[in-house]
Amino acid sequence: MKRFAVIGKPVAHSKSPQMFNRFFRNKGIDAVYTRIASKNLKDALKTCRLLNIDGINATMPFKKELLETVDFASDEAKGVDGVNTVVFGNQLKGHNTDIYGALMPLKKRLKSLKDKKILIIGAGGAARAALYAYKKENAICYLSNRTYEKGREQAKKFGAYVVLFEKINSILREIDIICYTIPVKIDLDISQIKPSAIFFTAIYNQHFFKEECKKKGIIYIPGEEWLIEQGKVACSLFGFDCKNGFPDSILDKAKPKNRIALIGFMGSGKSTAGKLLAKKLDYQFIDLDKSIEKGEGKGIPEIFNNFGESYFRNLEYRYLSELKDKNRIVLATGGGIVESQYCFDMLKDYFFNIFLCGNPEDFFRRTENSSRPLRKGSNFFINLYRKRKDKYLMLSDLILNSSIYTPEEISDIIYYEFCKVL
Ligand SMILES: Nc1ncnc2c1ncn2[C@@H]1O[C@H](COP(=O)(O)OP(=O)(O)O)[C@@H](O)[C@H]1O
Numbered sequence: 001m002k003r004f005a006v007i008g009k010p011v012a013h014s015k016s017p018q019m020f021n022r023f024f025r026n027k028g029i030d031a032v033y034t035r036i037a038s039k040n041l042k043d044a045l046k047t048c049r050l051l052n053i054d055g056i057n058a059t060m061p062f063k064k065e066l067l068e069t070v071d072f073a074s075d076e077a078k079g080v081d082g083v084n085t086v087v088f089g090n091q092l093k094g095h096n097t098d099i100y101g102a103l104m105p106l107k108k109r110l111k112s113l114k115d116k117k118i119l120i121i122g123a124g125g126a127a128r129a130a131l132y133a134y135k136k137e138n139a140i141c142y143l144s145n146r147t148y149e150k151g152r153e154q155a156k157k158f159g160a161y162v163v164l165f166e167k168i169n170s171i172l173r174e175i176d177i178i179c180y181t182i183p184v185k186i187d188l189d190i191s192q193i194k195p196s197a198i199f200f201t202a203i204y205n206q207h208f209f210k211e212e213c214k215k216k217g218i219i220y221i222p223g224e225e226w227l228i229e230q231g232k233v234a235c236s237l238f239g240f241d242c243k244n245g246f247p248d249s250i251l252d253k254a255k256p257k258n259r260i261a262l263i264g265f266m267g268s269g270k271s272t273a274g275k276l277l278a279k280k281l282d283y284q285f286i287d288l289d290k291s292i293e294k295g296e297g298k299g300i301p302e303i304f305n306n307f308g309e310s311y312f313r314n315l316e317y318r319y320l321s322e323l324k325d326k327n328r329i330v331l332a333t334g335g336g337i338v339e340s341q342y343c344f345d346m347l348k349d350y351f352f353n354i355f356l357c358g359n360p361e362d363f364f365r366r367t368e369n370s371s372r373p374l375r376k377g378s379n380f381f382i383n384l385y386r387k388r389k390d391k392y393l394m395l396s397d398l399i400l401n402s403s404i405y406t407p408e409e410i411s412d413i414i415y416y417e418f419c420k421v422l
């Protein structure tokens with residue numbers, strides 16, 4: 001199986017997993033794409049290594065630092081001053097596919113960008129990719145940014161004209177294409193834009209100015225197209241043939257955000273971090289093992305001893321089923337929940353699944369004085385970990401590394417991610 005992920009801070013909002021996993025499903029490719037949450041780039045890359053990740057996409061704020069970190073960077077990545085795609089191997093190879101996100105949606109609609117007057121709003125990574133792409137096509141670029149200095153610096157570097165943010169509305173009349181790259185809505189007077197203009201945005205989880213453009217008959221290109229076009233090129237760099245079968249829209253089958261399950265091997269800290277997280281979010285905390293013990297009036301070792309593992313797996317399914325309609329809960333699952341396809345499917349459909357990964361040696365040490373029936377010798381333990389590792393990966397919506405972070409840090413990071421996406 002091939003493994004891919006998006007990294008960033010925050011990262012839980014990213015729709016790359018939907019897009020890539022749909023492609024893999026369409027084409028019957030044995031691969032999975034997930035999200036890795038971290039405090040910084042170094043930790044994210046460590047986690048990639050731990051999980052044998054084959055390739056990543058990076059979102060803000062890691063793109064610039066990633067350029068300095070990779071062993072090899074394409075000319076485009078150097079030109080844009082940022083890497084958003086890395087192919088793992090003996091070396092880390094960095095690319096920038098945002099250029100194609102900025103370019104292809106326009107190329108589909110216009111014969112040429114030559115001498116088109118393009119106003120780029122913002123001066124971050126997406127704006128740099130747009131400047132690079134449009135200058136190469138000989139467009140006339142204008143750049144406007146809230147922080148003037150940063151805007152001026154970027155404009156100078158790419159040979160664009162800088163426009164004072166306060167004066168932005170006064171030049172709209174002359175502009176052929178607006179490329180909007182900032183994640184908040186600014187005071188833009190759409191009525192000033194000529195009707196033949198195009199409004200193109202890099203932001204895919206908001207639809208700023210869509211209605212205003214529609215009213216004026218201005219072509220509005222949603223951020224979804226940017227995401228798809230950059231994703232398609234990344235996917236080719238990952239080694240897949242993307243000519244057919246790449247999704248042309250990101251249908252949003254919303255994942256429940258108020259039903260969180262922590263998944264991962266024994267000792268990864270699901271019960272410990274789960275309790276802390278529930279408290280922070282003011283959700284109810286449920287430990288599936290504890291629910292079973294309480295409901296059955298027996299301890300887990302006793303259930304295993306008297307009835308065997310498969311009996312326990314059926315209990316897990318039964319107790320899990322009772323939770324699928326609950327809201328505002330954090331559930332700590334047992335490490336073996338992925339052994340049952342029924343439980344796997346139920347978690348996939350009804351929960352936002354957070355995988356606590358880490359080194360199995362750490363997990364073994366942490367569970368030393370416990371009565372877990374499947375914590376036999378260290379070889380058995382590590383083999384069981386290997387067998388399950390990819391199942392957690394396939395089920396995950398978000399991953400955190402519990403060998404790097406304490407339970408407190410884990411709950412903090414998840415809380416931060418949820419505050420950004422909820
Ligand atoms: N991130 C962590 N770093 C260090 N120790 C941890 C971490 N998470 C859990 N532990 C410790 O490991 C042991 C097992 O944790 P637990 O929450 O019961 O794991 P799980 O429910 O995943 O089996 C506990 O003693 C806990 O304090």
Ligand SMILES: O=C(O)C1=C[C@@H](OP(=O)(O)O)[C@@H](O)[C@H](O)C1
Nearest residue numbers: 265266267334335336372373374
């Ligand atoms: O990995 C497993 O198969 C198990 C893990 C345990 O939970 P933790 O993951 O909380 O240790 C518990 O459900 C039972 O001992 C079986």
Ligand SMILES: [Mg+2]
Nearest residue numbers: 270271332333
């Ligand atoms: Mg537990």
